[in-house]
Amino acid sequence: MAKTSSDIRCNRLNKAEIDRNFGDLHPPLARSEALIEADRCYFCYDAPCTTACPTGIDIPGFIQKIRSNNTHGSAHTILRENIMGGMCARVCPTEVLCEEACVRNSHEDKPVEIGLLQRYATDRIFEHGKQLFARAADSGKKVAVVGSGPAGLSCAHRLAMLGHDVIVLNRDRKPGGLNEYGIAAYKTVDDFAQREVDYILSIGGIDVVNDVELGVNFTLAELREKYDAVFLGIGLGSVNELGVDNEDLPGVKNAIDYIADLRQADDMSALPVGRNIVVVGGGMTAIDIAVQSKRLGAERVDIVYRRGPEQMGASDFEQNLAQTNGVTIHHWAVPVGLMADAGGTITIELGKTGLDTDGKLNVSSDTFFLEADIVFKAIGQKLADEKLGSELKGLQLEHGKIVVDESQATSIAGVWAGGDCVVGGDDLTVSAVQHGKIAAIAMDRRLRT
Amino acid sequence: MADLTSEFLGIRSPNPFWLASAPPTDKAYNVNRAFEAGWGGAVWKTLGEDPPIVNVNGPRYSALHSNDRRVIGFNNIELITDRPLQTNLDEIRQVKRDWPDRALVVSVMLPMNEETWAKYVPMIEDTGADAFELNFGCPHGMSERGMGAAVGQVPEYIQMATEWCKKVATIPVIVKLTPNVTNIVPPAKAAKDGGADAVSLINTVNSIMRVNYDTLTMYPTTDGMGTHGGYCGEAVKPIALNMVAEISRTAETSDIPISGIGGISDWRDAVDFLALGASNVQICTAAMVYGFKIIDDLTDGLSSFLDDKGMQSVYELVGKAVPSVTDWQYLNLNHVEKAHIDQDLCIECGRCHIVCEDTSHQAIMNSRNGERHFEVIDDECVGCNLCASVCPVDSCITMRPVTDGIDARTGKPIVTEKANWTTHPNNPMRKDG
Numbered sequence: 001m002a003k004t005s006s007d008i009r010c011n012r013l014n015k016a017e018i019d020r021n022f023g024d025l026h027p028p029l030a031r032s033e034a035l036i037e038a039d040r041c042y043f044c045y046d047a048p049c050t051t052a053c054p055t056g057i058d059i060p061g062f063i064q065k066i067r068s069n070n071t072h073g074s075a076h077t078i079l080r081e082n083i084m085g086g087m088c089a090r091v092c093p094t095e096v097l098c099e100e101a102c103v104r105n106s107h108e109d110k111p112v113e114i115g116l117l118q119r120y121a122t123d124r125i126f127e128h129g130k131q132l133f134a135r136a137a138d139s140g141k142k143v144a145v146v147g148s149g150p151a152g153l154s155c156a157h158r159l160a161m162l163g164h165d166v167i168v169l170n171r172d173r174k175p176g177g178l179n180e181y182g183i184a185a186y187k188t189v190d191d192f193a194q195r196e197v198d199y200i201l202s203i204g205g206i207d208v209v210n211d212v213e214l215g216v217n218f219t220l221a222e223l224r225e226k227y228d229a230v231f232l233g234i235g236l237g238s239v240n241e242l243g244v245d246n247e248d249l250p251g252v253k254n255a256i257d258y259i260a261d262l263r264q265a266d267d268m269s270a271l272p273v274g275r276n277i278v279v280v281g282g283g284m285t286a287i288d289i290a291v292q293s294k295r296l297g298a299e300r301v302d303i304v305y306r307r308g309p310e311q312m313g314a315s316d317f318e319q320n321l322a323q324t325n326g327v328t329i330h331h332w333a334v335p336v337g338l339m340a341d342a343g344g345t346i347t348i349e350l351g352k353t354g355l356d357t358d359g360k361l362n363v364s365s366d367t368f369f370l371e372a373d374i375v376f377k378a379i380g381q382k383l384a385d386e387k388l389g390s391e392l393k394g395l396q397l398e399h400g401k402i403v404v405d406e407s408q409a410t411s412i413a414g415v416w417a418g419g420d421c422v423v424g425g426d427d428l429t430v431s432a433v434q435h436g437k438i439a440a441i442a443m444d445r446r447l448r449t
Numbered sequence: 450m451a452d453l454t455s456e457f458l459g460i461r462s463p464n465p466f467w468l469a470s471a472p473p474t475d476k477a478y479n480v481n482r483a484f485e486a487g488w489g490g491a492v493w494k495t496l497g498e499d500p501p502i503v504n505v506n507g508p509r510y511s512a513l514h515s516n517d518r519r520v521i522g523f524n525n526i527e528l529i530t531d532r533p534l535q536t537n538l539d540e541i542r543q544v545k546r547d548w549p550d551r552a553l554v555v556s557v558m559l560p561m562n563e564e565t566w567a568k569y570v571p572m573i574e575d576t577g578a579d580a581f582e583l584n585f586g587c588p589h590g591m592s593e594r595g596m597g598a599a600v601g602q603v604p605e606y607i608q609m610a611t612e613w614c615k616k617v618a619t620i621p622v623i624v625k626l627t628p629n630v631t632n633i634v635p636p637a638k639a640a641k642d643g644g645a646d647a648v649s650l651i652n653t654v655n656s657i658m659r660v661n662y663d664t665l666t667m668y669p670t671t672d673g674m675g676t677h678g679g680y681c682g683e684a685v686k687p688i689a690l691n692m693v694a695e696i697s698r699t700a701e702t703s704d705i706p707i708s709g710i711g712g713i714s715d716w717r718d719a720v721d722f723l724a725l726g727a728s729n730v731q732i733c734t735a736a737m738v739y740g741f742k743i744i745d746d747l748t749d750g751l752s753s754f755l756d757d758k759g760m761q762s763v764y765e766l767v768g769k770a771v772p773s774v775t776d777w778q779y780l781n782l783n784h785v786e787k788a789h790i791d792q793d794l795c796i797e798c799g800r801c802h803i804v805c806e807d808t809s810h811q812a813i814m815n816s817r818n819g820e821r822h823f824e825v826i827d828d829e830c831v832g833c834n835l836c837a838s839v840c841p842v843d844s845c846i847t848m849r850p851v852t853d854g855i856d857a858r859t860g861k862p863i864v865t866e867k868a869n870w871t872t873h874p875n876n877p878m879r880k881d882g
Contacts, residue, residue: 032517032518035516035517036516036517038516039515039516039517042798042800042841043800044797044798044799044800045798045799045800045802045803045815046799046815046821047799048797048821067516103796103797103798104796106796106797107794107796107842
């Protein structure tokens with residue numbers, strides 16, 4: 001029977017099913033499991049895992065401390081390099097970072113479970129709320145941090161440690177940025193993002209102002225005048241367009257907006273879920289929206305990606321996760337048309353793609369069709385939008401992102417930047433944390449000269 | 450299949466694995482279970498005078514664990530049997546009657562006066578047991594009362610008590626030695642001089658397991674107070690092997706049969722003891738950690754090993770490695786080895802480099818042409834085997850003899866003739882060559 005109207009509704013699954021589907025993706029290690037896993041670490045010289053970690057955590061060092069039951073010391077080893085070590089333990093694509101570098105891959109193809117061990121060590125600190133860091137003597141300086149995501153909070157925490165006062169200007173209702181609004185719910189259960197924010201702020205010296213936006217409530221020029229330094233960790237605020245007709249159909253939505261709604265929902269079963277869903281994109285966001293839709297009760301979820309599995313931004317683990325959750329991934333296809341019937345059901349026309357002799361992507365006239373109640377756009381975000389426009393004017397940009405030097409300094413004196421909004425930002429929490437940390441250290445040096 | 454039948458002092462058993470005198474051999478119930486499982490023999494838990502001793506009613510054992518709770522070492526403060534003598538004698542008689550093909554030896558510990566030995570030894574022998582084992586080894590509790598290790602630490606006492614026992618015993622007498630001495634040879638010689646038919650070793654090593662990190666008392670305690678115990682399990686095996694080898698290679702004790710004890714957990718450990726001069730082996734801790742079923746691997750593994758070596762029986766293995774044990778002064782100082790890292794097997798963990806760099810001879814490089822790479826620097830390598838010892842990959846680092854040319858470290862030519870410390874020019878006590 002042909003479908004006559006789109007099927008988008010709540011309560012596709014009951015609460016018990018939702019709870020099961022959105023429980024911890026990687027359940028934490030029990031103590032005995034952690035001790036056995038810690039014993040597998042070879043304590044390598046100049047450890048490749050540490051080199052592979054964007055924040056340079058001394059991984060063999062923290063694992064050895066787990067082994068000796070020195071859990072606080074272990075957490076300190078992690079958090080002193082990466083104050084979001086707790087979140088990174090949950091969301092880092094470890095299989096392409098530390099765990100890929102583990103030497104155990106060479107002879108047994110089974111790396112030490114570094115991510116889970118990191119979570120084991122850090123969970124205990126967040127449970128007890130033990131403060132591991134002290135602030136240096138008051139410098140008398142005050143820094144403005146724009147954005148409360150991983151880059152901004154990492155920068156703020158390091159600045160506070162170094163003795164500076166910080167004001168964090170946050171666009172959203174709650175601090176945390178993508179950790180709070182943009183990560184799949186089953187990766188950060190039990191309100192961990194806010195617990196981590198609370199821990200970070202508990203060092204003192206950091207004021208957070210919510211619901212204020214650069215270019216709307218304040219300007220960069222004002223911040224430069226009022227504060228001793230400025231850090232921009234503003235992320236990528238707007239979503240890339242598909243570039244086809246009818247993109248403004250009601251059933252065509254931004255994946256990140258839906259993920260944010262999902263993360264903020266008190267009752268996920270109350271979220272409207274389409275029966276058939278098509279996701280366009282190949283990164284983590286595409287996987288997150290596809291898998292979560294499936295776990296909310298969508299019957300059919302298709303991902304459409306214009307290139308092959310090797311080019312997907314999502315790691316192998318994420319791609320497998322989608323497939324084991326019943327998501328179908330169509331490679332080498334792009335949307336070329338969108339149509340909706342009277343009932344709102346969308347038909348998306350997909351053109352098959354390939355590479356020409358120069359390695360450039362081309363779209364053939366050979367097309368196929370998928371039906372969807374909702375089409376999610378997950379083809380990346382960009383910095384520029386109308387509100388920010390004038391604010392970005394003085395900054396050197398490249399491909400729409402802010403250019404920074406190796407100390408995260410922008411082209412404007414006294415302004416640093418990091419995270420997804422800068423050239424080199426790679427959509428990873430761990431990289432954003434490192435940017436914030438490097439910037440804070442550079443700012444401190446500048447503020448003290 | 451190699452023949453595992455063992456004959457120790459004329460006592461036959463279907464295999465050379467006996468349960469050592471300890472909690473697993475405290476009563477008929479356990480020993481019957483052990484024999485059903487296939488153990489070749491058992492040394493009954495030490496009998497003493499009536500009335501029996503008492504044990505504490507709290508922790509008797511504690512363990513040194515790996516992080517996955519594997520027991521590496523074991524500590525105990527249990528004393529000898531706490532059951533009435535007659536109960537034990539009745540059970541020993543019945544067990545020997547039920548299992549005539551198994552070795553059943555009775556451990557005894559008696560005060561240092563001849564009358565007591567004269568009184569109890571015939572009573573025990575009357576059970577039909579195959580031999581006595583004199584417990585001069587227990588380092589805790591009984592030693593405070595002048596028995597156990599208190600005897601084993603004084604060669605004259607060993608000889609005296611052995612003589613008292615031999616005077617009345619008609620079955621073989623094995624003397625069990627304590628490792629809590631600086632040199633094992635005098636106690637072994639004293640046993641031999643006292644007429645012992647064999648020695649068994651080692652008993653447990655004086656030990657305190659650890660501290661309780663909450664109470665900062667020793668661990669474990671009995672109502673807040675603790676006492677040292679005896680250490681055993683795989684951690685003590687190297688100590689035991691040295692003592693067995695010392696007795697085997699010393700002229701005045703080399704002819705006394707040895708029953709090897711100390712940390713035997715699998716058949717390879719048994720091979721160690723047998724090759725270093727023991728004629729059979731006794732086991733306790735491994736059974737206390739895993740139960741009696743371990744006998745399957747012990748017999749099976751030993752049998753396969755003997756087959757692989759083309760040996761027909763256990764006796765061909767006994768003492769095989771003894772000629773390779775000597776004093777340091779006789780080691781060939783002209784022999785040169787260098788470590789070699791198999792680059793195909795290397796996983797680049799770098800542990801060889803860092804231990805050599807930090808604690809030895811700076812003889813392993815960590816990079817080549819800017820790439821992570823670990824390779825031995827022959828100019829610096831003294832052949833110490835540290836890198837091979839810490840390498841997590843089996844056979845990745847091997848020690849290779851340098852048989853000709855120049856030793857890159859010393860710049861001296863390799864010579865084939867042997868030369869040791871006794872003739873070395875740096876030795877002020879050298880003999881003229």
